[in-house]
Amino acid sequence: MTTDSATPAAHTRRTRTRRRTRTACAAAFLLAVTALPASTAAAADTTHVDGRLPSGATYMMDVPAQWNGTVLLFSHGYASGPANPAQNAPDDATKALLLRGGYALVGSSYATTGWAVTDAVPDQLATLSAFTERFGTASRTIAWGRSYGGLVTTAIAERSPDRIDGSLSLCGLVHGGVANWNNTLDPVFALKTLLAPGSDVPLVDIADQAAADDAADELTSVVDSAQTTAEGRARIALAAALHNIPVWNQPTQTRPAPSDWDAQQANQYEAVKGLLQIAAFNRRQESEARAGGNMSWNTGVDYARLLGMSSVYKEVTELYKKAGLSLRADLAALNRAPRIGADPDAVAWMSRTSSFTGELTKPQLSVHTVGDALVPVQTESALKRAVTAAGSASLLRQAYTDNAGHCTFSPAEQLAALHTLEDRLTTGKWTGTDPESLNSRATKADPTTPTRYAPYRPTPYLRPYDLAHPADGR
Structure with a gap:
């Protein structure tokens, strides 16, 4: 497997x-x-x-x-x-x-x-x-x-x-690879900025797999604590939206009603923890070692704009209202936070080997x-x-x-x-x-297994990068 x-x-x-x-x-x-x-x-x-x-x-x-x-x-x-x-x-x-x-x-x-x-x-x-x-x-x-x-x-x-x-x-x-790692950076940047602003957990340039494990565990613990409050849940939903994490993402989950914002967020919470434990740190560290450095960035990114294009924008706005929390203020905090720049050589490697x-x-x-x-x-x-x-x-x-x-x-x-x-x-x-x-x-x-093809049109990918658009950059 x-x-x-x-x-x-x-x-x-x-x-x-x-x-x-x-x-x-x-x-x-x-x-x-x-x-x-x-x-x-x-x-x-x-x-x-x-x-x-x-x-x-x-x-x-x-x-x-x-x-x-x-x-x-x-x-x-x-x-x-x-x-x-x-x-x-x-x-x-x-x-x-x-x-x-x-x-x-x-x-x-x-x-x-x-x-x-x-x-x-x-x-x-x-x-x-x-x-x-x-x-x-x-x-x-x-x-x-x-x-x-x-x-x-x-x-x-x-x-x-x-x-x-x-x-x-x-x-x-x-x-492709560059787009993947840029989009993986955004939700963890939001979680750290909004839920653990004083933390020194590294989001990039991760030393080794032990450091990746520690970072994943630390931020997962922060997310677990945040899930116990309405404010924390709204902020987790915002981070999930920056990765376009769907509100129904495991076959074992109940598919939430269109306006059941709490159930939608509960499903995303589990996926956010999965992202932290799998891709955001462990797989990033392995990929950084191959690329020779950090291959992703968020310099120049407008997080209010990204959220506006997200497939779950409505859910985020409703949860912020319910929590009595200012979405505008949190987006402003994200846009003011110190940004992460990429290693140009690492970007070049990832682009050359893994972009299309x-x-x-x-x-x-x-x-x-x-x-x-x-x-x-x-x-x-x-x-x-x-x-x-x-x-x-x-x-x-x-x-x-x-x-x-x-x-x-x-x-x-x-x-x-x-x-x-x-x-x-x-x-x-x-x-x-x-x-x-x-x-x-x-x-x-095969008449014995499900057939579930359906009409669908995905919303835009939030952080695209490909070799057909060479102007994409930092």
């Missing part, structure tokens, strides 16, 4: 110690598995291959006896390590359906964990080459991936379009759940902005499932997306991308 699913509960040091022990055991198990012979039979009618690339990445391939000629190159999500298994499908149920349909499935571990795009793209392409050497040239190659794997897939689509025929991103970081031009030459279908707190659905607006500016809009289609959570797609929904992309590759034109057609196709592909 990847570690991309948001965990809302705060993690204590004891929990982290147990997790490290479990992942160390998993890593040992992986080493034992890769010591086995390279080719084994996964099933009577499927050839399973495990291997290792010169980079050190492992890969896995599953090829059914009745291969239909299509190979699916799967890019997995962000893995924290040390366990780093290869993956060639998003989940076991979808994998079984794809193999039954005759698809060959391939994917690598990437040579390293974390923000590993500089390893992931070449390792994925090397895995594709290894597949061709063993099984022959595919009649069609489709790159696909989930979450961080959506970023890897889009990077492949832009930089190596000659290796694939089309691409499918599921809940992907299709807004929007220049597609092969069709791409991008699918998102509407209730994603970790990678908000507004990332799709950022992708469309870049692709439109680059003149590639005719090659992109986007679709949405009416469900909460990060990457909570059913097998039926994933197969429907794949088949829709395949139709585009076969006919040369997009058809059946509307929700009704997608749901019909999903039901046919």
Whole structure:
């Protein structure tokens, strides 16, 4: 499993110690598995291959006896390590359906964990080459991936379009790396400024993972205390709005009524804690280490303007009224607070490796759940902005499932997306991308799991950055 699913509960040091022990055991198990012979039979009618690339990445391939000629190159999500298994499908149920349909499935571990795009793209392409050497040239190659794997897939689509025929991103970081880290900075900047102005918790330039753990725990404790007061809850909602955290963001949550502001905020509170414990500090520190410094900034940002564009602006205004708190004063405090500047070299690295031009030459279908707190659905607006500016809009289609959570797609929904992309590759034109057609196709592909495609248009991504708009900056 990847570690991309948001965990809302705060993690204590004891929990982290147990997790490290479990992942160390998993890593040992992986080493034992890769010591086995390279080719084994996964099933009577499927050839399973495990291997290792010169980079050190492992890969896995599953090829059914009745291969239909299509190979699916799967890019997995962000893995924290040390366990780093290869993956060639998003989940076991979808994998079984794809193999039954005759698809060959391939994917690598990437040579390293974390923000590993500089390893992931070449390792994925090397895995594709290894597949061709063993099984022959595919009649069609489709790159696909989930979450961080959506970023890897889009990077492949832009930089190596000659290796694939089309691409499918599921809940992907299709807004790119710089935009991601800018938008991750804004909510924690608001929390620290409004809830803990005297704190010295570092938001950027985090020394190591121990410092990241301490920062996450400190700010989580502040948020827990703030949640006990009406004023604190309003300010948490404001921070959530700056990340476009939806008011329904986990399948286990009750979907709040449109004007149930308290229930909406309670759901966001859990997601805010998940953001603190996952991306805002631990993953930031790992990414900063790769980039060589802080790659995000809020110099020149008008937080009143950002809030005005947020998908949950109304909720914030209502909670501030209920608390008897001045929203204008808090926004003024944010805009007066000392700003954070970026390291230009780190920005250049993140931009060069992890941001997009929007220049597609092969069709791409991008699918998102509407209730994603970790990678908000507004990332799709950022992708469309870049692709439109680059003149590639005719090659992109986007679709949405009416469900909460990060990457909570059913097998039926994933197969429907794949088949829709395949139709585009076969006919040369997009058809059946509307929700009704997608749901019909999903039901046919797998009548046992949900079909929830729905009409949806995301609000703007609040902090876009792409290579099609070079004027974006500090």
